[in-house]
Amino acid sequence: MSTMSDLKKIEVNTFQMIFLSDGLLDIYLGLTLIPYITWIYSDWAWSGILNGVVFVLFFPLFLYLKKRIVAPRVGMIKPGPARRRKMNLLVLATILAVLVTIAMIVFTGRAGGAASRMVAGIPMVFWAFSLAAVLITSIVAWLIDWPRLIVYGLLVAITIPVDAVYFLKSGRIPLTVIPMLVMVGTGIYMLVRFLRRYPLPQMGEMA
């Protein structure tokens, strides 16, 4: 009677199938690294604006594709109370992550302060960013039952200090391109698999 005893597992599987199995979130997260990569790559002053453009352009596109590609294939759900509590915590975690990031940017701006102190030859602020990447992705991964996000977080965390030493404003492509490609590549693979696994139901067959 696995269907009777594994209700929690069924809930997690349902959530993952509806919200994470299509790979769109992987692709979106990978693309959000582009502004950071351009900032590491050069002195290009438009990185900040690009950040906004990526959010304004890609987030609605992400939602649109979810509605057009995912919902007609696997259906839609409204999560139960336990999942909604986790989602509320996710909103809190996201707000906290934004506040921490802003604090770090302010912290970095103070020349000669603790941020410019070197640890193992790397400015401390990059270690802080690295640690934040691991912590935030781990918390979010736990909240939304998405273990793959921990791997993405680790990859980003490893490349941040390396980029800071070897690639910062060097005009060479930084290592953060690797996690970006991993995320986008994984997302595309999952999207193709999703489209094959869940064909669009014909109008005539639907109830």
Add this chain to the structure above:
Amino acid sequence: MSQEVEERKEFLPILENLDRVIHSPARLMILTFLYVVEEGDMVYLHNQTGLTWGNLSANVQKLKEAGYVEVKKSFVDDRPQTWVRLTDEGRQAFRDYRGQMKGVLDDLPD
């Protein structure tokens, strides 16, 4: 009467009183997948249960007649959309059924 027969007799009332509306694989699957969410549409139920549209629709109708689910129909972008949710009564019936089955299966002699 042997002890084994006595034990078997204890289970009989539980098995006889099992909710027949729920005690069908198709409806049990539908209720299970509705139990873990607030509500879901028919595409979701079709994917999760693997039932044909006709079978799914017929069993949802039976659950609706029993008062275990509520059905809302609408059109989104010219496509029909049918939302199904467990009523409080349906949720309680599923919990009761789950408890009864667990009790019977857990206490069965090896």
